[in-house]
Amino acid sequence: MEALTFKNHSVVPFDNGNGKIWFTAEHLADLLEYKDVKQVNKIFHRHKDEFTENMTTKVTVSDKSMTYGGLSKEVRLFSPRGTHLIGMVSRTPVAKDLRIWLLDLSEKESGIEVGCLEVGNLTQLAGQKLHDVIAAFGKKSFKHRGQKGSGLLAQRKRDIKTIKDVTKLVLQLTQIAIPDLGDFPDADEDPEAA
Incomplete structure (x- = not known):
């Protein structure tokens, strides 16, 4: 060994x-x-x-x-x-x-690998993939650290805090505000006539 x-x-x-x-x-x-x-x-x-x-x-x-x-x-x-x-x-x-x-x-x-959420690694992923990584981490954390008698409930609490913090950051990164561009003419109307 x-x-x-x-x-x-x-x-x-x-x-x-x-x-x-x-x-x-x-x-x-x-x-x-x-x-x-x-x-x-x-x-x-x-x-x-x-x-x-x-x-x-x-x-x-x-x-x-x-x-x-x-x-x-x-x-x-x-x-x-x-x-x-x-x-x-x-x-x-x-x-x-x-x-x-x-x-x-x-x-x-x-053989249990819960993994970790590192902000530096997340910046390289696309929007949906970011949410998928967070969800997968949350499921593994619950399965291996959140069950009664696992002895890892303190780590589970830290995982939950990390999940909340990272989710908030990912939402800020992936949700963009579209500015108000005014009213658009209907498709039937001639834009030159208006």
Whole structure:
């Protein structure tokens, strides 16, 4: 697996053979800037009942050392969602930033791409396309961030504000006022006669 970078920490996720991202307790201790892994284990055991099997698991890894033969040990793994839960109850200064990073990582891993509305990119689009982009963003935001229990309702509120602001701007750009040009003669009338 490719290394992931959070702040000045580079972590290669554990390959559990299922193609998903898994972090070890050692990874979490490093990312949360704990001195050792004991703090992560304490947090896990205090909140054990909040974790599902999709959030954490144990695997046995072997160390093929020439001196000691084949040793094996159990390692606890955490999915990005499980890692986020550890980050929620952690009180280190970087925990908040880690939680944000993990939500972005979870969104990428799940294949959900809500996208973003950037004014600079919108100026290159035609009128109807502008409205279509806003509508598509609104639907994705509602689907992935606006459902009960999604845990992303704060982001949904920011999305709604962005949608309102961008819609107002797009309406200003796409609605033009046609000046009053006076009365036009009927098609039957001769314009020269008037």
